[in-house]
Amino acid sequence: MTEIKHGDIVLQARGITKRYPGLVANDHIDFEIRAGEIHAILGENGAGKTTLMSILFGLTRPDEGEIFVFGKKVNFRSPLDAIDLGIGMVHQTRKLISAHSVLENILLGHPRAGAILDLKKTAEEVKALCDVYGYKIDLNTKVWHLSEGEKQMVEILKALYRGAKILIMDEPTSALAPPETKKLLETIQLMTKNELAIVPFITHKLPIVLSVSQRVTVLRRGKIVARLNTADATEQSLAMEMVGREVIFNLERPDVKIGKPVLQVENVSAYDDKEYWATRNISFEVREGEIFGIAGVSGNGQQPLAEVLAGLRKASTGRVLFRGKDVTNLSSLERWKRGIGYIPSEQRAVGSIGEFSLVENLLMSYYYDDLFVKWGMIDAKKVRQLTQELIEEYGVATPSPDVKARNLSGGNLQKMILARVFSRKPRLIIANLPTQGLDVGAMEFVQNKLLEEKKAGAGILLISEDLDEVMALSDRIAPMYEGEFMDILPGGSAQRETVGALMAGHKEKAVGA
Amino acid sequence: MKLAGYTLKLEKKASFTGLEAIVISVVAILVALFLVGFIFLQAGVDPAKGYQAMFTYAFANPFGAPLTINRAVFILLSTFAFIVPIRAGLWNIGMSGQLYFGALTAFGVAYVFGARTSGANLSGAIVIPLMIVGGAIGGGLAGAIPGVLKGKFNTNEIVVTMMLNFIGYWVVAHMIKEGGPFMGSGGEGEGFKLPASIQAPIVSGVSVLTLVIALLLAVLLYVLFTRTRLGYQIRAFGLSPAAARYAGISPFQIALITFVIGGALAGLAGYHYFGTTPNLNQIPKNYGDFGDMAFYGIICGLISQGNPLAAIPLALLFGGLTSGGRYVQGKLHLSYGIDYALLGVLMITLVAFQFFFRYRVVFKKES
Numbered sequence: 001m002t003e004i005k006h007g008d009i010v011l012q013a014r015g016i017t018k019r020y021p022g023l024v025a026n027d028h029i030d031f032e033i034r035a036g037e038i039h040a041i042l043g044e045n046g047a048g049k050t051t052l053m054s055i056l057f058g059l060t061r062p063d064e065g066e067i068f069v070f071g072k073k074v075n076f077r078s079p080l081d082a083i084d085l086g087i088g089m090v091h092q093t094r095k096l097i098s099a100h101s102v103l104e105n106i107l108l109g110h111p112r113a114g115a116i117l118d119l120k121k122t123a124e125e126v127k128a129l130c131d132v133y134g135y136k137i138d139l140n141t142k143v144w145h146l147s148e149g150e151k152q153m154v155e156i157l158k159a160l161y162r163g164a165k166i167l168i169m170d171e172p173t174s175a176l177a178p179p180e181t182k183k184l185l186e187t188i189q190l191m192t193k194n195e196l197a198i199v200p201f202i203t204h205k206l207p208i209v210l211s212v213s214q215r216v217t218v219l220r221r222g223k224i225v226a227r228l229n230t231a232d233a234t235e236q237s238l239a240m241e242m243v244g245r246e247v248i249f250n251l252e253r254p255d256v257k258i259g260k261p262v263l264q265v266e267n268v269s270a271y272d273d274k275e276y277w278a279t280r281n282i283s284f285e286v287r288e289g290e291i292f293g294i295a296g297v298s299g300n301g302q303q304p305l306a307e308v309l310a311g312l313r314k315a316s317t318g319r320v321l322f323r324g325k326d327v328t329n330l331s332s333l334e335r336w337k338r339g340i341g342y343i344p345s346e347q348r349a350v351g352s353i354g355e356f357s358l359v360e361n362l363l364m365s366y367y368y369d370d371l372f373v374k375w376g377m378i379d380a381k382k383v384r385q386l387t388q389e390l391i392e393e394y395g396v397a398t399p400s401p402d403v404k405a406r407n408l409s410g411g412n413l414q415k416m417i418l419a420r421v422f423s424r425k426p427r428l429i430i431a432n433l434p435t436q437g438l439d440v441g442a443m444e445f446v447q448n449k450l451l452e453e454k455k456a457g458a459g460i461l462l463i464s465e466d467l468d469e470v471m472a473l474s475d476r477i478a479p480m481y482e483g484e485f486m487d488i489l490p491g492g493s494a495q496r497e498t499v500g501a502l503m504a505g506h507k508e509k510a511v512g513a
Numbered sequence: 514m515k516l517a518g519y520t521l522k523l524e525k526k527a528s529f530t531g532l533e534a535i536v537i538s539v540v541a542i543l544v545a546l547f548l549v550g551f552i553f554l555q556a557g558v559d560p561a562k563g564y565q566a567m568f569t570y571a572f573a574n575p576f577g578a579p580l581t582i583n584r585a586v587f588i589l590l591s592t593f594a595f596i597v598p599i600r601a602g603l604w605n606i607g608m609s610g611q612l613y614f615g616a617l618t619a620f621g622v623a624y625v626f627g628a629r630t631s632g633a634n635l636s637g638a639i640v641i642p643l644m645i646v647g648g649a650i651g652g653g654l655a656g657a658i659p660g661v662l663k664g665k666f667n668t669n670e671i672v673v674t675m676m677l678n679f680i681g682y683w684v685v686a687h688m689i690k691e692g693g694p695f696m697g698s699g700g701e702g703e704g705f706k707l708p709a710s711i712q713a714p715i716v717s718g719v720s721v722l723t724l725v726i727a728l729l730l731a732v733l734l735y736v737l738f739t740r741t742r743l744g745y746q747i748r749a750f751g752l753s754p755a756a757a758r759y760a761g762i763s764p765f766q767i768a769l770i771t772f773v774i775g776g777a778l779a780g781l782a783g784y785h786y787f788g789t790t791p792n793l794n795q796i797p798k799n800y801g802d803f804g805d806m807a808f809y810g811i812i813c814g815l816i817s818q819g820n821p822l823a824a825i826p827l828a829l830l831f832g833g834l835t836s837g838g839r840y841v842q843g844k845l846h847l848s849y850g851i852d853y854a855l856l857g858v859l860m861i862t863l864v865a866f867q868f869f870f871r872y873r874v875v876f877k878k879e880s
């Protein structure tokens with residue numbers, strides 16, 4: 001291979017097209033990537049980013065189109081071909097073996113691993129790589145001990161050790177705490193100094209795109225709609241290209257009188273499914289008209305806490321009061337009836353039933369209501385009419401209320417779930433990652449709906465990984481780390497850095513900040 | 514795969530319609546009949562003649578047709594016993610055990626009225642309905658066992674219902690043989706004879722009362738699944754237990770209710786055969802045979818995709834295959850088990866066609 005210079009084209013795609021039944025996921029995509037450049041591919045959910053990425057990595061075969069790597073036309077039969085040519089990939093979900101050590105994972109699949117294992121030499125080489133990028137990681141730790149950010153680091157190291165010159169990353173920041181994101185961005189920038197080409201595929205977090213990339217390609221519905229130099233782009237202009245319409249970023253926070261407590265949580269602890277302690281001695285309250293935000297990276301006990309409050313998991317200690325009455329041992333059905341509305345983080349697995357029509361999905365919150373079910377018989381007309389009204393009110397894009405829920409896009413499905421829960425007029429709303437995986441347009445909609453409910457006097461418990469969202473919406477913020485609240489801060493005056501550090505578990509740093 | 518310049522690909526279909534399902538089932542049945550034709554050929558019988566004899570006997574013969582219908586009712590009720598839990602994602606393969614218990618309780622009712630000792634003038638109008646209800650209760654109680662175990666302790670319902678099949682069989686054997694209370698007063702090792710006065714009405718060899726009950730139940734179950742709260746809860750749980758639980762549906766209640774209903778329906782199947790066919794109840798071995806036939810309910814339930822109305826023609830077909838198959842076997846001197854062979858092949862073609870039904874082969878010219 002000849003020496004690569006800064007700005008050389010290292011990878012070129014021409015006319016890449018991939019069709020799935022009923023849709024074109026990639027429609028004649030042309031673009032090129034240059035050495036030493038960060039080239040962000042931006043697009044809403046379902047725009048076709050992951051599809052494109054897996055084509056470039058040889059995981060998926062395109063129906064049409066050509067790929068050139070270092071000027072040569074290639075025909076990938078499998079990712080191995082792509083890896084051999086110097087393409088590395090960091091997937092959205094980690095692909096490491098958790099019972100193995102960092103070093104073993106890095107070595108796994110390396111051509112040299114087939115021959116004699118020279119662990120010592122490998123360790124030295126990997127250490128040298130770590131030094132270059134300022135990674136501090138013990139190569140002998142088992143992977144399951146690592147945080148999300150560290151695991152990602154291992155995947156990057158693995159790709160680099162395999163000799164990657166082009167590094168493709170799918171949603172690299174989605175599971176990271178703010179300090180880890182910062183670290184990742186620094187590393188990426190260092191890598192480009194060594195003429196590596198970096199291609200992150202990103203759904204939102206527009207500020208990140210703006211802060212690190214040199215060029216941006218925007219995908220919408222499988223087509224490229226914009227190619228820009230980042231210097232010429234703004235957050236607004238990028239959002240507009242992605243969504244195809246204007247998006248307003250400033251949420252208007254309504255002035256709402258904070259009332260009586262609707263939810264009081266006293267010393268609640270719970271186990272997770274593996275019977276480990278998941279939340280420990282959590283106490284807080286949520287008042288009428290208040291948004292109480294829990295900020296944290298997923299897996300720090302938010303889910304079990306939400307489930308305890310929704311009646312889907314037993315509290316091991318403590319008690320829960322709803323509007324002054326003890327509801328600790330009430331069934332989830334009884335809680336729905338009393339006015340607790342839960343928006344689960346898993347839209348498709350929990351919040352909806354894919355094989356059910358939208359009408360039947362709405363019934364999930366109405367089958368117990370005697371106004372809609374008489375003598376055990378469902379008043380289908382009435383439910384259908386309500387569904388239709390809600391579809392209109394919430395602007396759900398669907399040809400009919402009889403469409404199956406699985407055919408809705410993520411954003412539309414979430415709208416339908418909100419419509420179902422909010423139409424019950426809950427006094428307490430538990431919103432677990434309500435904007436996760438949504439595109440900017442849908443995200444804006446969901447956040448505004450939450451604010452509307454706040455205005456209507458509901459108490460809202462907002463659980464989110466997105467620091468910006470928590471900061472923008474919450475009246476009080478509790479950063480959560482390893483099952484505990486690190487603090488409870490007033491929303492208006494809390495510092496972004498403080499909350500970010502606390503949710504990553506850094507108590508000392510937070511004090512100084 | 515590439516063939517002479519064409520690429521051949523399997524594409525998964527996004528969805529399919531009820532009409533397609535019917536077409537696929539019919540084609541699968543025709544293909545199965547075609548394949549089994551080779552067995553006829555091998556035995557030196559013209560397949561066309563063989564099938565003609567078989568279907569004529571099953572559907573147009575004064576002895577065969579009632580037998581077909583009675584068996585179809587039995588298979589239909591067994592199918593319902595399978596369908597109700599399967600719509601909640603739970604597998605009831607304990608129809609035979611449940612129908613033994615149903616038959617026993619039905620006979621328990623007759624016994625209480627003194628049917629064993631006096632051939633007396635019992636009032637059919639009172640005892641027959643009570644026997645039917647008794648059969649449903651007995652089956653329902655047998656169904657409650659796996660229901661509670663599943664709901665409370667998440668015990669594997671397949672294992673539990675299987676075990677209960679064996680237990681049921683031995684309880685029956687004990688009750689009607691070896692000095693059990695239902696033993697007939699005369700012969701050794703046989704159950705008591707049901708007096709004619711409390712025999713359910715038979716018209717031209719068909720047990721009409723249970724036939725009507727089965728057809729009514731088909732409609733009722735259809736309404737249950739499409740219109741009612743309970744049906745909605747069952748379907749929601751069957752499609753997504755996590756989402757159902759989230760919506761406040763209790764897994765315990767669903768497991769218990771569906772297994773009790775399923776068991777009760779199997780109990781009715783028990784009453785249908787043992788309470789209406791003269792003398793059938795007396796011989797222990799019959800219970801084993803009809804217990805096995807109840808398993809066609811599983812096949813029927815799976816092919817009809819849990820739709821109780823679609824199960825009706827299927828049950829009729831299966832009933833006809835068992836009665837007609839047995840008949841041609843004797844008449845044309847075929848080797849034993851032609852009916853089983855046909856059912857086996859039918860199952861395989863149905864599964865194979867379901868595959869093509871979900872996938873579509875596309876040829877594309879290389880560009």
Ligand SMILES: Nc1ncnc2c1ncn2[C@@H]1O[C@H](COP(=O)(O)OP(=O)(O)O)[C@@H](O)[C@H]1O
Binds near residue numbers: 023046048
């Ligand atoms: N294997 C597949 N079969 C059918 N449709 C698919 C498949 N993979 C992706 N799609 C569809 O292609 C579109 C693009 O998906 P994807 O590339 O994952 O988008 P993104 O990564 O931008 O969110 C979506 O509508 C998705 O549903």
Ligand SMILES: [Mg+2]
Binds near residue numbers: 049050170
């Ligand atoms: Mg993606």
